Amino acid sequence: MNQHSSSMRHEALALLAKGVTNAEVARLLDVPVGTVGYWLHVDRAGRGALPGRPNLLCPRCGGRPLDRAAYAYLLGLYLGDGYIMWSPQQRAPSLMISCDDKWPGLMDAAEEAMRRVFPHNRPCRLRRKGCHDVKVSSCHLWCLFPQHGPGKKHERRILLQPWQQDIVDAHPxxxxxxxxxxxxxxxxxxxxxxxxxxxxxxxxxxxxxxxxxxxxxxxxxxxxxxxxxxxxxxxxxxxxxxxxxxxxxxxxxxxxxxxxxx
The missing domain is CATH 3.10.28.10 (Homing endonucleases)
Structure with a gap:
């Protein structure tokens, strides 16, 4: 099964936002129409734009209380050594925080922050050469980390949204x-x-x-x-x-x- 890059997903969503149909986007980008439909579904879920009842498990689009102090710490980790990974084969995107094996206490702190920010999701650790990625998966990562986008962080603008700045101001x-x-x-x-x-x-x-x-x-x-x-x-x-x-x-x-x- 083919892997599709995050830049292709963003391109597809940009075309869909202009009114291009799922089938035409699939033809233009040479991807399955089902994949385009899934991208659109995940994007709508992340923005709280799905029809019907909101997802009550998301602090942004569902109104669940957010542990703001834990989020401020996790946001700092994400902006440093964190990234969000997603492919059509995944049910939900994953937040990964890379931690050197020399700092087991950092892994514990990252995992604890993830548990407090995502109390209904289970974090885990993935072994890498010389390090571990502390990981949590959620359909609402893009709600909580809108800085995610194509390309490296230092090659694009990184700005906090007003609600994020309010949290940083409260827990600097x-x-x-x-x-x-x-x-x-x-x-x-x-x-x-x-x-x-x-x-x-x-x-x-x-x-x-x-x-x-x-x-x-x-x-x-x-x-x-x-x-x-x-x-x-x-x-x-x-x-x-x-x-x-x-x-x-x-x-x-x-x-x-x-x-x-x-």
């Missing part, structure tokens, strides 16, 4: 923690300083966040500003690359609310 440290646990680290730097004329090794803690997306780095720094953390940009040549937190009071804040990946 959970969002920061998710971003750091996915694409950040806490390191110990050192330098040599002269004390009473003698060279002395001086060590200091530092948090680094690395992401190629200008939009995601901006979401991170805007939230750091909100919680009173000083930061600066470090570059590779002329390209902005890392966000560094090194001032002692700010590192102490990060230690209190973020901490190591575990």
């Amino acid at each position: 440290w959970e969002f920061v923690r998710g971003l750091v646990h996915s694409d950040g680290c806490r390191v110990t730097n050192w330098t040599i300083r002269k004390v009473a004329g003698e060279p002395k090794r001086y060590e200091y803690a530092r948090y680094l966040f690395t992401n190629k997306s200008d939009d995601i780095r901006r979401l991170y720094t805007d939230t750091l500003d909100m919680v009173g953390v000083d930061w600066r940009v470090t570059r590779r040549g002329t390209v902005a690359y890392n966000i560094s937190v090194a001032r002692r009071p700010s590192v102490a804040l990060m230690d209190a609310y973020v901490g190591p990946k575990g």
Whole structure:
């Protein structure tokens, strides 16, 4: 059975939105008409546009209460090392958070966040070389993660919707923690300083966040500003690359609310 890319699905949905029939879309894209119909069904379900009763299991289109703190953390993980995977062979798309095997505590935290955000779905772990993907499947992932789209995150715009920004504003440290646990680290730097004329090794803690997306780095720094953390940009040549937190009071804040990946 053929695998169809997410870009083809988005192209099909764009044609359907213009009024092109399922059969004509199938002919233009050379895919089964049943696949086009399924794409349309999943898209309507994700937007809460299906006829009849809404799906009460979705916080966005069904009104189920959402654990907002857990969602803020999971959103940070998704924007860092997360992605949504779907193919016509799947009954529902899957949210995958890639976690290095060096951080079993991170896998536990990601799985716990998924359970709290999707209490009616069962997360699992998929073994990869040197890492695990923590996974949960739901027909409503596109409701909760509208940033999903074709292409890499750093090659397209990543903006929060107003309801997502409200959650981040209410739980900024959970969002920061998710971003750091996915694409950040806490390191110990050192330098040599002269004390009473003698060279002395001086060590200091530092948090680094690395992401190629200008939009995601901006979401991170805007939230750091909100919680009173000083930061600066470090570059590779002329390209902005890392966000560094090194001032002692700010590192102490990060230690209190973020901490190591575990």
